Amino acid sequence: MRNLLAREDEFEVLEAGNLQEVLQVIEGDCPDIALIDLNLPPAGGVAAVTKLTALCPTRTIVWSFEANRDTVLAAIRAGASGYLHKEISAPGLVRSIRGVVRGEAPLARDLATLMIGALHGLEERDRVREQAAVLSPRERQVLSYVARGARNRQIAQALYISEFTVKRHMQNILQKLALPSRRAAGAFYRSAFESEDPVPVSRTA
Numbered sequence: 001m002r003n004l005l006a007r008e009d010e011f012e013v014l015e016a017g018n019l020q021e022v023l024q025v026i027e028g029d030c031p032d033i034a035l036i037d038l039n040l041p042p043a044g045g046v047a048a049v050t051k052l053t054a055l056c057p058t059r060t061i062v063w064s065f066e067a068n069r070d071t072v073l074a075a076i077r078a079g080a081s082g083y084l085h086k087e088i089s090a091p092g093l094v095r096s097i098r099g100v101v102r103g104e105a106p107l108a109r110d111l112a113t114l115m116i117g118a119l120h121g122l123e124e125r126d127r128v129r130e131q132a133a134v135l136s137p138r139e140r141q142v143l144s145y146v147a148r149g150a151r152n153r154q155i156a157q158a159l160y161i162s163e164f165t166v167k168r169h170m171q172n173i174l175q176k177l178a179l180p181s182r183r184a185a186g187a188f189y190r191s192a193f194e195s196e197d198p199v200p201v202s203r204t205a
Helices: 002-006 019-028 045-055 069-078 090-101 109-132 137-147 152-159 163-177 182-193
Strands: 033-037 059-064 082-085
Touching: 002 090, 019 045, 033 045, 033 090, 045 059, 045 069, 059 069, 059 090, 069 082, 082 090, 109 182, 137 152, 137 163, 137 182, 152 163, 163 182
Parallel strands: 033 059, 059 082
Antiparallel strands: none
């Protein structure tokens, strides 16, 4: 890598084997471009991109041998300009780096398709979460149990409220969200908050 880029007149190459070395390298001057391994020690490339983006106006490219969509998406959301596969040809690598200088975002076509789908999913989740903002904290708490299949009695016991109060909360939830049924309300919650820690439900209660 170093030898390849050193042969190109416009590149001056600096190296770092972990995040601490990256921070030492940029103390003197921020590089124009940083090519960051997604497995960079100690916490991975996403953490490195996040730190570097906060400290420098550097354009970062992440790369690895295996492209995990979620990891690449996290890196781009953290500030990375693109992703490259480590099996890219030498001319392709140089071409991609020059493209970043011109403002281009290197990304494999198949991965780009997956990323667009993931971004659309995030946009939909954000829309649903905005809609859920009309719920009170207690209503959202009740709904979280409903989404995991809890019955009114289980919810009442878990939250130390009466079953009547649970039913009243459910009526308010369905009205506020304009949903037709308890099942639809559960599906709504899962689409908005499925990535959050589950609320424990006792099936024997």
